[in-house]
Amino acid sequence: MVGLSEVTSAIEREHISSLLVHGKRIDDRGLFEFRNIEVEVSPIEKAEGSAQVVLGGTKVVAGVKVDVGPPFSDTPNKGVLTCNAELTPIASPFFESGPPDEQTVELARVVDRGIRESKAVDLEKLVLIPGEKVRVCFVDVYVLDYDGNLFDASEIAASVALMAAKVPEVEVNEDTGEITVLDKKQLLPISNIPVSATFAKIDGVLVLDPCLKEERVQDARITMTSTQEGNICAFQKGGIGTITLEDVDTVIEVVKEKAEPVRDLIRELTKEVRGEI
Amino acid sequence: MVGLSEVTSAIEREHISSLLVHGKRIDDRGLFEFRNIEVEVSPIEKAEGSAQVVLGGTKVVAGVKVDVGPPFSDTPNKGVLTCNAELTPIASPFFESGPPDEQTVELARVVDRGIRESKAVDLEKLVLIPGEKVRVCFVDVYVLDYDGNLFDASEIAASVALMAAKVPEVEVNEDTGEITVLDKKQLLPISNIPVSATFAKIDGVLVLDPCLKEERVQDARITMTSTQEGNICAFQKGGIGTITLEDVDTVIEVVKEKAEPVRDLIRELTKEVRGEI
Amino acid sequence: MVGLSEVTSAIEREHISSLLVHGKRIDDRGLFEFRNIEVEVSPIEKAEGSAQVVLGGTKVVAGVKVDVGPPFSDTPNKGVLTCNAELTPIASPFFESGPPDEQTVELARVVDRGIRESKAVDLEKLVLIPGEKVRVCFVDVYVLDYDGNLFDASEIAASVALMAAKVPEVEVNEDTGEITVLDKKQLLPISNIPVSATFAKIDGVLVLDPCLKEERVQDARITMTSTQEGNICAFQKGGIGTITLEDVDTVIEVVKEKAEPVRDLIRELTKEVRGEI
Amino acid sequence: MNNVTLVRKEPSESLFREDGLRLDGRGLDELRPIRMEVGVLNNADGSAYVEHGKNKIVAAVYGPRELHPKHLALPDKALVRCEYRMATFSVEERKSPAPGRREVELSKVIRESLEPAIFVYKYPRATIDVFVQILQADGGTRCASITAAALALADAGVPMRDLVVGCAVGKIEGKVAVDLSDVEDKLGEGDIPMALMPTKKVITLLQSDGDFTPEEFKQALEMGIAACEKIYEMQRDILIERYSKVREEVAEEQEEE
Amino acid sequence: MNNVTLVRKEPSESLFREDGLRLDGRGLDELRPIRMEVGVLNNADGSAYVEHGKNKIVAAVYGPRELHPKHLALPDKALVRCEYRMATFSVEERKSPAPGRREVELSKVIRESLEPAIFVYKYPRATIDVFVQILQADGGTRCASITAAALALADAGVPMRDLVVGCAVGKIEGKVAVDLSDVEDKLGEGDIPMALMPTKKVITLLQSDGDFTPEEFKQALEMGIAACEKIYEMQRDILIERYSKVREEVAEEQEEE
């Protein structure tokens, strides 16, 4: 993405900025308004769980695969959770094939932190034989179309995919350590629903859910992920601009109001599969 | 190899093509005539099996190494067979060091398919303890000199190396699962001898066993591998030209006639070591 | 480092060379004089052993980590020792990030040979359960500042780090094969102290411990590592110049005199921690 | 996985039902349900989405565009590049995200099946990049990928002398049958992936594994060509639909002005 | 490790002593001991060494210098690059020498925390390279790395509009506390790494994991800013000392002449 901001004409920036001083955005949204969110639950039958999220012009697919393996040696009593992201060249002429770059790694790790630190998945309940065999959950996010704010689209997709996932039940023979994978399915143990909100800071003005045109001219990016209790479970400033305490206050206030409707949407979408509110 | 056809002068192409319309080739062969095939059996004493094949100006060495390891989880009752190719820079100024490129991978996989689909090696007989320990056969082909048609040279070398291979007998203690490698040697269980035939299509004309000059101007490449029963166990069209049903008919007809002498040669070469016709 | 000698002006070379014919060096040292050696023992508390060595303007840090793992299959009754070097870009504008290059690999392997062939670490004593569990020693050398002669600085750092290393004692339950790591520490079994001496050959003249300016104009490099018995346990000629039997004689003579003081320094530095002379 | 036993549904004993139809109710020459969509992505110059059975495939095309690094450029024609990638979750067992040898080979043969249809000599020194992402795999991915990629090329406005359409033909329990499903592919005796330039009636992809007599092979090719022609109808329809939609949109925009 | 049991000292039951101070005797707003050194390397254009608690960090800067390969150069400003690397022996369990995903992310956020302070538009087409080597890690490495890298940038004479200083704030047993040590980081409930341009009082790094109420988060930021300001004093002092030393040396040299 190096050089991207350079190729965007100064004119574009001035245009966006001049609208912002009047509280307007290039796509006529309010400063703190999400774009339209469309979610398809479980589009990938072969994944244990999956979700496609379209956020404005951004489209991502998340898939969850669950396997059995050893725990990490420093957390013998926890299942394993791994988030991975792929910025496929399909999604943007600026994405290239090859091993994950900085941008990809950051996306994966911020989504991972949101899920992990909110305790979205109750990893203790994924242990089969303590210290030896646990469930291993892979959450893989593929970006198919990039129109800004990959963070929130990916976080929603990952959450829905995890909540919609159905994994085979297993029987553990504690004497022999043998594990039998049954034909019956069960849900993953979900304890929380993290919701992230990403802001672009452009000429001192914060806007929620930036589109690509806004991202290209942003000075800084702020992603804040909140739990259903309203706490902050992940925060990530990006970009080469600076932010202030006031920016953080604004972000916290906006998230208070805007995260819950997204969480409700996720709940609503997975209500049926989980048989709960 | 990108750009190679571009650097070949249009004159070269016209020359080859103008001969072909008269049924002639630049090296005076018939359209469906293999170049001279010279095979050295077991040149590499440290490999369980090996063969050097010189096909016209093309020279390859194949080596077989056999180890003991776990089977693939989806084929617990089969041994493991892996084909690998190395297009060493020794063989051509157009080959580069580094991880295998498209051309190398295609070569390895087409040779692999020929062996695998013809059931040349009876993988069921390579199981030592079902689901746990099987023989693992590595077939590695090194290209030393490249004068066209790597496919057929490699397929012959791989077949001879497998048929000539002598692997240590093993004793399995079924109680403890311990495997003892004995000093006595045995042959690999061979059920079939695949023979591939590769054609270049140049200005609509098919020729068998193209040399490098022909390959450089070919529109399409066809490799067909047949079993000793005369069946088709692998087929691969390559190149950016097109082929027709008539081309396929021609290939099938030519293979009917030309594969058996190659198979006889392979049989003859390994008759002594295998103690059979 | 390709092209480095080319950019050094011929003038620099002539200057160094014209001094050498009078037995003088650009930094006023004798031909066979080491630069000042400063060693900090155990600067890295989290490493089992560590040392920082400053040799003139060259600075390296070596760290030893010790783990438990399987032995190599061909040496079931020996512990595992692995030397690795990192020429970090911090140390020189000519070092680049990425997988180890030729220069890095050569450094690591020459240091490794010195330690291994002198039997500095008694690998037999690192076996916990023969053929199954042994101690695995990683010696990692990081070059922080490069002013010539990485070999001797790294060899000293590695030796001191190994001699100063304290590893947890373990208890082996021979019935169950379980290994308990205790809180008590012990020293590594050290049998020898290798000392390397590196020479630059410039216009036919040998000098000990070349600085960077000398290395840049050297024709050949000679590293000889000697044991405390005065034997030769490793030798490595580098560079694109040639050496003579007389050069080797000179090197052997100089090493006889110059290695012991370095060995004494290493002994002195680790006397306290090892509680021995 | 060590010590992990999988208890899975036994595959049915036969790949045919009692009524002689295949397990999913198809006849030997019948295709699985196919769904196509064109112009599904915003950023790519052209794109398409194809569902073929349970295959779910997105294809995107960029170009003709300038090539970096420049020394790869061809003096007389466009360089066509192709990347075929499978999502980690597209198959039963999670796939590593790094491309494997199968993906490398399929990238090559897909590229070679598309290039004959492209007027590459119109764009010397340029590149045309084709990306295929398998979201779900279900037998015959490479063929459905070609169908999707050809649509994406057309959507990108890349000048082509013909479309390209892919379909596999296989052998199950001794019978030649088109368009094998996943289970048929795994338990069957052979598979022949092929691609066709349908108006020219020439073959641009032809591979085979398994065991075919020459007669079976020829029969398979003929059935494959017929199957490809059916898929081509769908391709053509979806493109016509797409064009008329685009035309309408343009017309509407002009009216608004 | 299979079959290997580690008997380690049990971590103490509380992260606070009976007298209410933290295990290492610090109050909630107290920093660990910090030691800084500037100009520690010969070859780099600028360098610094920072000990922050048991963190031991070397930072080196090259540039502004010409960029290879040239096509990466930016037409209007310097390209800032950063590599953050941990020594294999810097942590409890030996780390592989190859950079992991954590190192890739930290390289990015460290770079983004430094660039706002650099007058990058003064050096179009050039590069400024920052290398950070963690010799020992002890909680808060990224923050101490930023402190060290800013010193190295200053030492290299790179024109800056401000220094940058890093410090983390965390939550242990429900209390917000600055500059968590390794054990506090592992057993605590959350960690907020941050960096400040101290004279401008703007934040250039802000991350968080764990669980903070909005009030705790704001309190943490304020405590973090205060902590950063203390570290900034040390940064400034060490640079003044360095400059005067350099000035003295130059003066002495002139006298000698």
Added chain:
Amino acid sequence: MNNVTLVRKEPSESLFREDGLRLDGRGLDELRPIRMEVGVLNNADGSAYVEHGKNKIVAAVYGPRELHPKHLALPDKALVRCEYRMATFSVEERKSPAPGRREVELSKVIRESLEPAIFVYKYPRATIDVFVQILQADGGTRCASITAAALALADAGVPMRDLVVGCAVGKIEGKVAVDLSDVEDKLGEGDIPMALMPTKKVITLLQSDGDFTPEEFKQALEMGIAACEKIYEMQRDILIERYSKVREEVAEEQEEE
């Protein structure tokens, strides 16, 4: 391999027979059988095949030729590059096809042993590429590789001030002996690979591992030089033979015309 026991022939108790000769019947200063061939490949500019004991080695040379990418070119001389690679099946246990650290080091020392003999200043900005492929390894591969590579360089017509010839000397059961075989290398006390420019009598490769007294080391070098000189005779003979063959062929061709 877990749970796999290898029952191999016990290595014999001594590396010497009762008659005092080595196991393969050689005296201490005797070489293994050596076979050389020049011009064995069509595509390379120069090539050679060397069998030295059971070592089977192919060397190929390209150049002097233009260097890509150009920024690697040296302004005043040719860049010599070397790649030493072992076939997967060249050793007892299958080797991974990816080059290991040993191959990286040996590529470097082989290059440095050849370059002194090449008139590199005749070809500024060019490259001379040497590729060595070990088909079978049997102790002393690097030395035999140098012998082969020098022949390939001569065959390519690269102007050289001398040939280069390699041979190892080792210590077995306390005795210095030339040209250790595989088993002697493994069970012996040390090995000194060396290479010589024979007419100049200067050393271009010298390495050592094991344990040698200074006296043994010097004795080894002298025996090594003598052994190299014997191999050099063979090198010279094969080149003369090659040249006369080429001359004959040219003559025949002219007669035919």
